[in-house]
Amino acid sequence: MAVGVSVLGAPAAAAAPLPTAPCDSGGVTAGDTELAATLNGRLAMKMRGYLDGYRVSCARAVVAAVRARGLPREAAVIAITTAIVETGVRNINREVDHDSLGVFQQRATWGSAAQRLDVAWATGAFLDKMLRRYPDGSWRTAVVGDVCQRVQVSKYPERYQPQAADGQLIVSSLWPEPGVPRAQVIARAKTWKPATAQRVPYSQTKKHGGYRTDGSGYVSMTLGLAKPGPITTALATGAHTRPIKMTDLLQGDLVIDPIGGNTARQVVIFDRWADAKRTSYWAYQQRSGYGTDHRVVKHGLTTGTQFRAYRPVRIR
Known part of the structure; x- marks a missing residue:
């Protein structure tokens, strides 16, 4: 820019129009x-x-x-x-x-x-x-x-x-923002009947509605990702999420432990803080040995944890 520009961008009814060139070859639509x-x-x-x-x-x-x-x-x-x-x-x-x-x-x-x-x-x-x-x-x-x-x-x-x-x-x-509204992520999480007798059982091989019924499959369903869903380690990459601070968590964000074998890795969906001091939070999870759950957890809030907070790139 020209240092000293001060009024070119400021509309002024009294000023003579400045000459302009087309911005798009197709003109104004x-x-x-x-x-x-x-x-x-x-x-x-x-x-x-x-x-x-x-x-x-x-x-x-x-x-x-x-x-x-x-x-x-x-x-x-x-x-x-x-x-x-x-x-x-x-x-x-x-x-x-x-x-x-x-x-x-x-x-x-x-x-x-x-x-x-x-x-x-x-x-x-x-x-x-x-x-x-x-x-x-x-x-x-x-x-x-x-x-x-x-x-x-x-x-x-x-x-x-x-x-x-x-x-x-x-x-x-x-440039309308694509993706899934946060409220829709939670609404989808509830369709697997968390913490009820009708919850979807946990399995790394079975599917429900085309999605694996493990943790990453459940999260993939809520975000509308391609079936059967990427694995947990993939969810923690830039293709699907970006790291954020635990204090920045919003409903629908993820807390992921991507370390270890396929039985050690975990992912939960943040719902809301459980207390004013933010020492725990409600989360949705496809939990091994149980199935779809909605419970209070402390993942990512304790010393030495491998859990980290992530924001899905598809969420809005």
Whole structure:
């Protein structure tokens, strides 16, 4: 961006419109215009009432570029938040601030004019710099506004974070979150009749509804994973979960001990804390020697435990 950019992204009724280039080769769609009308009343900050079909087409192009890179939607939120501040999500094709161009107002040092006005290229360049500045996925735990600033190097770093919630709203509308609601995970857990005479018996070889009736099969059923379900060690990998702190557990998250043989490994589904001090919690589990259970446990809360907390990537 051009250091010193201050008003390109701020809608102003009295200002003359800035010249822009198309963001998508297919132009503005009827869906873009309809979404803009829907979002205008839901946005809270400076884009409220100013979103139109063209700006949505630009946001759509940015989001598509993030998805093409295989990055998660958090990366799209960072990119869209930046575009809100820099240009009001427009592909500005005249150098009105130094030599900055495009949806991110990238300077000439970023690339040629043609490259910076290509939203897919510009977004890729933005993401490349973000990944360089935040190695090993560290950007995912950083504050959105801080990431925007570290990539853009603006004179006005305080402007990004206030727009992050609107960035999230725009991205969520263009890239609906897949997966299973937490309440549905619990509802599915209850279908195996935990802690009743009708509970599903435990077995590592038998199936119920196509899922193995062991711990990992039960969890796979609640998350809607492919039948018969991955084994416990697979559930503890990035393909299905990411590690979290025990104190961050929410309903539907998992607590897993992936160590040892197939009779030693365990996985439970966190339901709720059993006491105010969080010394134990209610969990759903397909328990060896019993079957489907719902009981109070302390897995992961005691010294020397091999249990760790995980958040399913499919949960929302």
